[in-house]
Amino acid sequence: MVGLISALIMVPLVGALALFTAPARNARPIALLFNALAALDALVLWQHFDIRAAGLQLIERHTWIPAIGAEYLLGIDGLSLLLVLLTSLIIPFAFLAQRMDRGFCALMLIMQSALYGTFTAQNFILWFLFYEMSLIPAFLLIKIWGGENRDRAATKFFLYTFLGSVAMLLGFLGIYLARGSFDFATLAGLGKNGLLRGNLAWLAFAGIFLGLAVKVPLFPFHTWLPDAYESAPTGVAMVLTGALSKMGVYGFVRLLLPLFPNEIRILGPWLLALAICSIVFAPLAAWAQSDLKRMVAYLSVNHLGYCMLGLFAVAALPVGAAIDTQAALSGVFMQIFNHGITAAALFYLVGLLEQRRGLRGIGDFGGLMQRTPLLCGWMSVAMFSSLGLPGLNGFIGEFLIFKGSFATAASFTAIAVIGLLVTAIVFMRAMQALFSGPLAESCSVFPDLLPREKIAIIPMTLLMFAIGVAPQFMFNIFNTTVVHMARLLA
């Protein structure tokens, strides 16, 4: 089945063009149709994916610009497949979140294509092309369709991530000039014995680290995020947190860990400290927010902090047993997926509240449980999933991350549980303010969940239950990849 991955990348692009052949009012249905096609493609991909084979599969390799070592090289392993599936879930979910005009839909589709490309490209130039390609639609979507302060937020978002990208590009140019390759697999093979010599290695490391740290985001490079998510329209915020933020974590796994094992080892405790800062300070800041969107945004920083904790713990201090490395990596992969669907669902639900009320301050609501029990019920599920309640998806990933990192970085992990506590406080506070007490007058005519809203939120929530109760089907996707990666890290 050659060409499946290219098709995946092309389908949304074709969709973006197709939008302009039909009347503008049909934009969203057409976009959803192309989403369905892409999802179908992703499912076929999943079906053809051999879960027992390590390494890249379904490879598509063509010469592109041999002069600079750029190859058209696509392929998937378990992690890539996981992220492709996640993208295929999040984008249609986001399309269901709000009204969108044609340009909006087109940009979303371009972003989707870029996401697929980022998660499947195996050559740096191609990867970087997709990586940057996602940035421009996101910038425009915030800038044109965003809420208050959209100009400032969009510019900040763009500058931060773009500066990060430039730093990363420079880092890679350095690597290319020294080792003559942009191929991920080739470079990973060289990484073990030190990719570069002396200061050049540190320069390249710093550039790539900076780019990815801004993207994830890792404390203290996260300050663009609350502004961007707050100003972004609901659907865009869902994609930003659900799929786009995963590009950073993906980059850490795919690039930084294999290419710079020695540098990470030397900086280990410092990197762990940054992850801990993300985990502890972000939910504390979330606690102090009165805007629901900002609150959820900060919790995203916290959840991605767990991913960073797991990755740094196994990469920085590789003294753990195989079981711990595998637990941490599996946990990180689960967390990537879980955070994607849960945070997107939370943004979606906050969006529903905002559509009904016109405002989204935590104090603008009250007593909703009496008026909209279904909305409150499903929202509670998403919140409990996010705070890591067992029985829901969030717990699986967090448990494994903590299990893996406790073995090598016990004291850091012990501090990290504070994040679990503060997250609970944040959600408890929100639930108390929104759902309980006497019904606020401003909310007294709210409709409960409408059928089209149920179609969007209920499948997502059921997926949270499914992963929380019987997660094996998720682990099957990436178990072999985890074993493979753990062996490389050891």
Place this chain on the structure above:
Amino acid sequence: MSRWIIDHLWLIPAVPFAASLVILSLPNGRQKSAAVLAVAGQIAALVLSFLAFLPTLQTPGFRAVQNFNWFTFGDHALRLGWLLDPLAVVMLMMVTLVGLCIFVFSTGYMAGDKNFARFFAYLSFFSGAMLGLVISNSLLLLFICWELVGLASYLLIGFWIERPSAAAAAKKAFVTTRIGDLGFFLGLLWLYGRSGTLLFYDGGNGCLESAGLAMLGASATFIALLIFCGAVGKSGQFPLHVWLPDAMEGPTPVSALIHAATMVAAGVFLVARVYPVFSLGAINGITSSLTVVVWIGVTTALMAALIAIAQADIKRILAYSTVSQLGLMMVSLGVGGVAAGIMHLLAHGFFKALLFLGAGSVIHGCQGEQDIRKMGGLRRLMPISFLTYAIGMMALSGVPLFFSGGWTKEEILHVTAHWPVSRLPYYFLLVGVVLTALYMTRQIIYVFFGDRRAASDHAHESPRVMTTPLIALATCAIFFSIVLTPAWPWLHDYLTGTAARVELVRLIQPTLFLSLILVGAGLALGIWMYRKAGVQERQRPADTDPLEFAQPQLFRFLENKMWIDEVYARTIIAFSWMSARLSDWMDRHFWDRLVRGFGAIGQLLGIFTTNIDERGINAGVDETTVGTRGLGRLMSAAHSGQIQTYLSVIAIGALALLLFYAWLA
């Protein structure tokens, strides 16, 4: 048959879970079917529990496990399982039996509530999670169920969600117990890391079996203490007890089932379940972790009993009494009396559920009034409630011979007296016995004796559906004694895995007389102090508590729960909130500026290189025209906020660096 039930033990929690799901998916207003489903689920769980009880009688110390693979991460399997042993079975029996009584009672108590069906869905969900907890053969599965009972507790405390106080209490319960749970979680991780498995028993490879325990080594103390944190939170031990009295905001059947009989006892159960970790490397039965358990228990037992004396809310008195009794059980576990502690847990489950349902019946009769000072004289108006309540009160006070609580308390005092470390806990517990009798006497006098006061004017006995469970539980509270006495210590020997023998001479022990005297003293002191409670007596006004009149300062101190909530609010909570505000402020004003500051340095560099570039290349061409003005325009353009400008600056900077690399390479 016995094989079948071991293979299908999971059905016991699954049936109430299923009932809960079905009720939730029922259309609104199907009250009757909701109640029928919930009660049927509970009956099914009770029958299955009884079936599970039978095989454990065959051999002393019976234990059967069934493990399964939950999921595989990497190439490691994470296994869970369930476990059938005497400890699990007695908990199953108690939870399903008490649960059934409370479910039936609730059909009367909650009649007319607009969210009646949801109430039964939550209650069934709780029951399922609790039953899952007691049959877990894996610390992870136990933890999962542990969190789920916490969720059920949260939902049910905040059941009357339109009341702000209920919502606040629910939040407090969830957050406070989660503090303990995080300790538990770390303990679990540590244990998992050390022994490589979280299964308790696994054919010799479990973490509670000798091979697994041997791998723990010196870390066992820390693991045990971390796990104990969870028990402290859930079982309302000092210093995390503050949520439990507030949890009384929930409907009274919830207080009876979750916050008295079953869930709060889960902490005691947990310690008993992982006792091998606590007692690992014990010399003379003492380990540092167990010593901590004892002192936490003693502190809690005494503190809560003191606070109970000065409370006016009928449910809060019982809540503090629960806290105190849980402390007593902890002491028992800590000094080595695991069986005694569990026996008291079971007996307490019956009589405390009885007392709470009795209190519910009283509240129901008094149109929702909960202040004991406004009741009075109810013994004639509510005779069944009075009699059953009196039985519960005597069981709780530990009146010897006829009441289950008397025997189990006796047993605990007995083991505590022989603790080699110190005699102090024993003396403190003796004081606790007097205090318990005292505050219960006070409550009974206020509620059932004396003249009728405001709330009891129109009081009436509760309907049959509510009194029948009271009678059933009262019967349990008395006849449960049969298996508890030293003459035939069947339950004790069943739990410890030895065969019981009948020896009538052991019935009367010397300590029995000591108990008799202490309980008698407590009762007499109570009657003497409160005989005129609620009526005017010399200078004391009718609405002033006799103790309040005699010792106003002490009373104020106890009435305000020793100011513990206030201390927390001014220290830990204030500090956390400050950190939250600080984090937010730092984010807005410090980190953002710092990162932007680095950006500005880059910008300056860019301007600098551009500058050189311009001068170097363009100098000859238009030096005269550009001059200072051009540079000035450049500077201002660089600050314009235009992305194109920044990009070109960056691109040139990039080029420069590229050249630098080329030179390096």
